Amino acid sequence: MKEEIIIAGFGGQGVLSMGKILAYSGIMQDKEVTWMPSYGPEMRGGTANVTVIISDNKISSPVLAKFDTAIILNQQSMDKFEHAVKSGGLLIYDPNGITRHPARRDITVCAIEAADESAKLGNAKTYNMIVMGAFLKMKPILSMENIIKGLKKSIPERNHHLINANEQAIGTGMDKVKILNKI
Template identity: 60%
Template sequence: MKHEIIISGFGGQGVLSMGKILAYAGLMEGKEVTWMPAYGPEQRGGTANVTVIVSDKPISSPILSSYDTAIVLNQPSLEKFQGKVKPGGDIIFDSFGIAEQPTRSDINTWCINAMETAAELKLMKCFNMFVLGGLLKLHPIVTIENVMKALRKSLPERHWDLLPMNEQAILKGMEIIKKV
């Protein structure tokens, strides 16, 4: 098993931390992982993306030309990475940030209304966990149990009261992802 993922969006959407939690969860399952951010001077509102690879075998390059799955959370990200999804791969977008939908017919297109749902449920802080839930519905790369362990690792203990709402977001994300 090897899954190569790009997650891209605005800074502040939790793109990097979503990738980190996925990578940590991979580690908890004894898999090899790499987490490579496109780091820059950007803060909230800038662009942010991260390449996460989860594999049974040692990983050669943390930087890739093409991906199994692209998660795009704004229009520039969609335009940048749509062409880099492997044929037969998946693109996941949140309709909130997207004016023009993906156009490729040789890949699977999935929509997740994460922003809208997060706002409805007043779980905006967990926006990225809705998206992660959507990804895990398509590709159960890691178990939810290990995602929760990963969250415990990356959240300081004083924020552990937020763990149940994160789990709720992941489960809801699995429900609301739809094929386009």
């Protein structure tokens, strides 16, 4: 198993921390992982992205041009990464704020209304876990048990009372993900 993921959106949406939780969960499942963030001026300008690779084998390049999965949370990232998904790959996006929806027919396209769902849950901070749940529904590469372990490792101990809320949000994402184009 080797899964190469790009997660891209605005700073503050929890892009980097979602990547970290995925990577840590990968370690808990005895996988090799890399997590490579954008840290340049683009981040300071408001957009953030991170490349996460989870693999059974040693990982070579942490820097990639093509991905198995793109998780896209704003229009700038859609413009940049829609065409970086490998043919046959997966694109998940939050339609909120997207003006030009993905047009590719050679990949699976899913929508997750994470902004709306996090508002319904009454906690905007669960946004990224809803998105992560959508991803894990489509690509069940990690067990829920290891994801909870990964969460515990990634979140400071003082916030461990929020693990349940995060787990619930992951479940919401799994339930609410909509497949728009299936290949």
